[in-house]
Amino acid sequence: MATPGSHDRTTLSSPTRRSVLRAAAIGAGAVTLPSVLAACGSGSGAGGGGKTVTFGSNWSDPVPKQGVAKAVADFQKSQGYTVKTNTVDHNSFQQNINRYLQGNPDDVFGWFAGYRMQYFAQKGLLSDISDVWGNFTGFSDAIKAQSTGLDGKQYFVPFYYYPWAVFYRKSVFAQHGYQIPTTWDQYIALAKQMQKDGLVPISFSDKDGWPAMGTFDYINMRLNGYDFHKSLMAGHEDWTNPKVKSVFDTWRQLLPYYQQGALGLTWQESAQALQQKKTGMMTLGMFLGQQFGSDVSDLDFFAYPAIDPANGQDAVEAPIDGFLLSHKAKDPEAAKKFLTFLGTAKAENDYLSVDPTLLGVNSAVDTSGYTALQQSGAKLVSTAKSISQFMDRDSRPDFVSTVMIQALQTFLNSPSDVDGLCNSIQRQKTAIYATEG
Incomplete structure (x- = not known):
C-alpha cells in the first residue's frame, strides 16, 4: 500500500462490508x-x-x-x-x-x-x-x-x-443439545464434544489462500485487542512480538479439530461439509450460506469467542x-x-x-x-465496538500475497516452529516495507 502506517482503519458504529484477496500466486498452476x-x-x-x-x-x-x-x-x-x-x-x-x-x-x-x-x-x-x-x-x-x-x-x-463469525446448523445443535460458546474454553470444550459425537468439529479450508486470514484476525483481536491488530496490519508492529506469537500458539489449540487436508480444500467444499452435517462449525463470512440452498434457514452463527475478557467480543470482521x-x-x-x-x-x-x-x-x-x-448479521455489526476489514484489505497487498499466504499455510502444515515462522515473516516484512510499496 502507500507507505507503512498510512492506513487507519475506521471504527464503524453501523453495518459495513466484506472481503478477501485470494492471493497472488497460490501455487503452481495459478492462471496467468x-x-x-x-x-x-x-x-x-x-x-x-x-x-x-x-x-x-x-x-x-x-x-x-x-x-x-x-x-x-x-x-x-x-x-x-x-x-x-x-x-x-x-x-x-x-x-x-x-x-x-x-x-x-x-x-x-x-x-x-x-x-x-x-x-x-x-x-x-x-x-x-x-x-x-x-x-x-x-x-x-x-x-x-x-x-x-x-x-x-x-x-x-x-x-x-458481510460479517465473519462462527457458523453452524441450528438442527445439529438442537439434536445434540450444544450450547453457544462465548469463551475460548467453552469453544474448545464444544469441539471436543463434537468429536466424541462423531462430527468433525470445525470445517476449515485454505486452498484459496485467504480463509485462514479470518481466523488469525479474530484470535489476534480477541487476544491483543483491535488497536494492536490494526497496528500490526498497518506495518507498525514487529511480527516477533510475543503478542503475535501468542496468536499462533492459541490457534494451534484448534488444529486437532479441523477437517483433514484443509490446504487442499476450497471454502465452498468446507461449507458443503457443514451443509451436509459432516462438520459442526465454520469460521467464514456470511456468504457461506450461498452453499446451503433451501437449507439456509437452518444456518446460524455466533460471535467469535472471547479469549481475553479485556477485549471480549467487541471487534467484528465485516468487509x-x-x-x-x-x-x-x-x-x-x-x-x-x-x-x-x-x-x-x-x-x-x-x-x-x-x-x-x-x-x-x-x-x-x-x-x-x-x-x-x-x-442477526446486521445486529452483530451494528452493535460491534470496532470493525475490521480483513487481513488482505488492511495490509499492503504485496506483503499479504507474497508473505502471509504462504506463512499461514506453513503454520497450518507445520505448526510447531512458531518462533522460526515469526522471524521469517518479520525479515520479509522489513524488506518489503523498505521499498516504495
Whole structure:
C-alpha cells in the first residue's frame, strides 16, 4: 500500500462490508493474465456512442453472479445503456489484478473497500469519482471513509457487506443439545464434544489462500485487542512480538479439530461439509450460506469467542465489496452513470433479492424481507465496538500475497516452529516495507 502506517482503519458504529484477496500466486498452476483476463476490456465497442459500459466482474459463483446480473439488467432497462460484462473466476481476478489494471481494464470493475482500494488509487490506477458521490444518499460517514483514498477523494462505490463469525446448523445443535460458546474454553470444550459425537468439529479450508486470514484476525483481536491488530496490519508492529506469537500458539489449540487436508480444500467444499452435517462449525463470512440452498434457514452463527475478557467480543470482521472506475475507462461519463445506479438502494435490493446471505450498506435498502440470518448479521455489526476489514484489505497487498499466504499455510502444515515462522515473516516484512510499496 502507500507507505507503512498510512492506513487507519475506521471504527464503524453501523453495518459495513466484506472481503478477501485470494492471493497472488497460490501455487503452481495459478492462471496467468492473458488466459484469464484477456477478454476484459477488449472488443467492447465502448466510447463510440456513449451508451456502452464494460464491466469486469469477479462475481463468478452462481448466486452472486445472478444477483449482479439482475442489478445490471435493471440499469440497462431503466437507463438505456448497454453493459458488457466480463465475468472472471473470483480468485483468478484477484491474483491478476495488478496486471489487469496496468493493461486494458474494463471501465468499471468489482473490488474491495479500504486499504485495498487506496493502494490502487495512490498508484494512479483508478479514477476519482467524488462527483458521483455528490449524488449519493444513504451512506454513513464511516462507509464514505472506507470509500475514500488517502488524497481525500472518493474512488469506491459500496454495494454490500458481510460479517465473519462462527457458523453452524441450528438442527445439529438442537439434536445434540450444544450450547453457544462465548469463551475460548467453552469453544474448545464444544469441539471436543463434537468429536466424541462423531462430527468433525470445525470445517476449515485454505486452498484459496485467504480463509485462514479470518481466523488469525479474530484470535489476534480477541487476544491483543483491535488497536494492536490494526497496528500490526498497518506495518507498525514487529511480527516477533510475543503478542503475535501468542496468536499462533492459541490457534494451534484448534488444529486437532479441523477437517483433514484443509490446504487442499476450497471454502465452498468446507461449507458443503457443514451443509451436509459432516462438520459442526465454520469460521467464514456470511456468504457461506450461498452453499446451503433451501437449507439456509437452518444456518446460524455466533460471535467469535472471547479469549481475553479485556477485549471480549467487541471487534467484528465485516468487509465491504463494491465497484471502482479504472483509470483507462473508455467512456468515463457512461461508466459514472453505471456507478451512480450501483450506489442506489434499488441496485442493492436487486442483488439482495437473489442473495440473502449478505447485507446492504445503503440505509434505504429494504430490510423488510431480511431473513433471520441477515437480521442477526446486521445486529452483530451494528452493535460491534470496532470493525475490521480483513487481513488482505488492511495490509499492503504485496506483503499479504507474497508473505502471509504462504506463512499461514506453513503454520497450518507445520505448526510447531512458531518462533522460526515469526522471524521469517518479520525479515520479509522489513524488506518489503523498505521499498516504495
